Amino acid sequence: FLFSPPADPAVISPQDPTLLIGSSLVATCTVSPDFHLKAEDLYWTLNGRRLPSASYSTLGPTTLSVALTHLNGSKQQSGDNLVCHSRDGGILAGSCLYVGLPPEKPVNITCWSKNMKDLTCKWAPGTEGETFLHTNYTLKYKLRWYGRDNTCQEYHTAGPYSCHIPKDLALFTPYEIWVEASNRLGVAVSDVIMLDILDVVTTDPPLDVHVSRVGDLEDQLSVRWSSPPALKDFLFQAKYQIQYRVEDSSEWKVVDDVGNQTSCRLAGLRPGTVYFVQVRCNPFGIYGSKKAGIWSDWSNPTAASTPRSERVAGGCDPKGGEQNTTLRRELKQFFGWVKKHAYGCSNLGIKLYDQWRVWLQKSHKTRNQVGKEP
Numbered sequence: 001f002l003f004s005p006p007a008d009p010a011v012i013s014p015q016d017p018t019l020l021i022g023s024s025l026v027a028t029c030t031v032s033p034d035f036h037l038k039a040e041d042l043y044w045t046l047n048g049r050r051l052p053s054a055s056y057s058t059l060g061p062t063t064l065s066v067a068l069t070h071l072n073g074s075k076q077q078s079g080d081n082l083v084c085h086s087r088d089g090g091i092l093a094g095s096c097l098y099v100g101l102p103p104e105k106p107v108n109i110t111c112w113s114k115n116m117k118d119l120t121c122k123w124a125p126g127t128e129g130e131t132f133l134h135t136n137y138t139l140k141y142k143l144r145w146y147g148r149d150n151t152c153q154e155y156h157t158a159g160p161y162s163c164h165i166p167k168d169l170a171l172f173t174p175y176e177i178w179v180e181a182s183n184r185l186g187v188a189v190s191d192v193i194m195l196d197i198l199d200v201v202t203t204d205p206p207l208d209v210h211v212s213r214v215g216d217l218e219d220q221l222s223v224r225w226s227s228p229p230a231l232k233d234f235l236f237q238a239k240y241q242i243q244y245r246v247e248d249s250s251e252w253k254v255v256d257d258v259g260n261q262t263s264c265r266l267a268g269l270r271p272g273t274v275y276f277v278q279v280r281c282n283p284f285g286i287y288g289s290k291k292a293g294i295w296s297d298w299s300n301p302t303a304a305s306t307p308r309s310e311r312v313a314g315g316c317d318p319k320g321g322e323q324n325t326t327l328r329r330e331l332k333q334f335f336g337w338v339k340k341h342a343y344g345c346s347n348l349g350i351k352l353y354d355q356w357r358v359w360l361q362k363s364h365k366t367r368n369q370v371g372k373e374p
Helices: 320-341 350-372
Strands: 010-013 018-020 025-031 042-046 056-060 063-068 080-086 091-100 107-114 119-124 136-143 162-165 175-183 186-189 193-195 207-213 221-226 237-246 253-255 263-266 274-284 302-305
Touching: 010 080, 010 091, 025 042, 025 091, 042 063, 107 175, 107 193, 119 136, 119 175, 207 274, 207 302, 221 274, 237 263
Parallel strands: 018 091
Antiparallel strands: 010 025, 025 063, 042 080, 056 063, 080 091, 107 119, 119 162, 136 175, 175 186, 175 193, 207 221, 221 263, 237 253, 237 274, 274 302
C-alpha cells in the first residue's frame, strides 16, 4: 500500500511572477476536482483586500481568473500576496507577485582605512534607489595588476550600503573596487574606482584631551591632547582641528589653524562659562602619499570653565600707592552710599555699583560747576 500525499486544493498560474511596475497580469485559480468546488464558489484577495468581481472571468467549471492592470511596486520586498479563496474564506492557493524595477548602477563609492589595518567602503544605490524588490549589493575588489576577484563579506557595518574588509590588505599597490547590484529583474555594476590604502587612512580620535584654565585669565582655556597611538610607528604628518561650544548652546565653533601641534590656547571666551571641547586628527603624507588625509571622528567632549570675572565695570588693576589710596577712598564712599540706598544690601552687585558710579559722576559735575561760579 503506497501512501500518496493529499492533492493541493487549487493551483494558481503563473506562480510567483516577477513584473515591471506598470505591467498587467491575468492570473488563474484552478480547483482540484477532489474538492467539489466550482468557479463561482471562488474569490481573490491581494494583500488581504478582496479584489472586485468585475475583474474576474470564468474560464471553465473550476477555473476563475483575475485581471490586474497598471501594477504598482510591491508593498513588501518579500512580494505581494495574491490568494485564491473558497466562498467561506478558506485559502485554496497563494502566489507572490514581485513588482518593481531592475537595480540601478551604484554610485559614489568612498572608502577609508582605519590605521592602515582594514578597509571600509560605502556607496549610494543610484539616483532613485528604490526598486521595490529585494536588491542584493556585493562589493568586489582586486589588486590592480594581478590577483583574483575578492568579495567583501561584512555588510552594513557603516550604514545600509557599506561593507568592511577586516584584514589581509596590501600596501603600496592600488586596488580596483566596484559594487554589483542584483535583483529579480537584473544586474547593474558600478564604475570601478582605484585607490591605494595609504591614500585613504584615517585614525582613532586623539587621546587624553585635557582642557584647563590659563592662570586667572578669564577669557582663555588651554587644550592639550596626545597623537593617535596606532600610527606612531609610521612616517606621517598630522593636522588637528578643535571645535568648542558653550554649555547651553548646540552651535560649535571650529578652530582650523591648529597645524600639527598637540596643544592650543582658546582665547576670546566668556568669563565664568562652561565650555565643551573636542579634537580630531587628519593623518596625511603617510609614506609620502600625496593625497589629503581623512578626518577622524571627534574625541569625546571634555568640559572646563573659564574663571569668573572679579573685576567690576570701570575698575582697573591697582598699581602703586596712589592708586591704592584712591581705590580705598572710593570703596569707603561706595559703602557709605550703599547704606543709604541699598536697603540692607540685598541688591549688592555690579548693577548697584554702576548706579553709584553714575551718582558719583553727577556729584563731581555739580561740585565742579559750583566751584566755577563767580
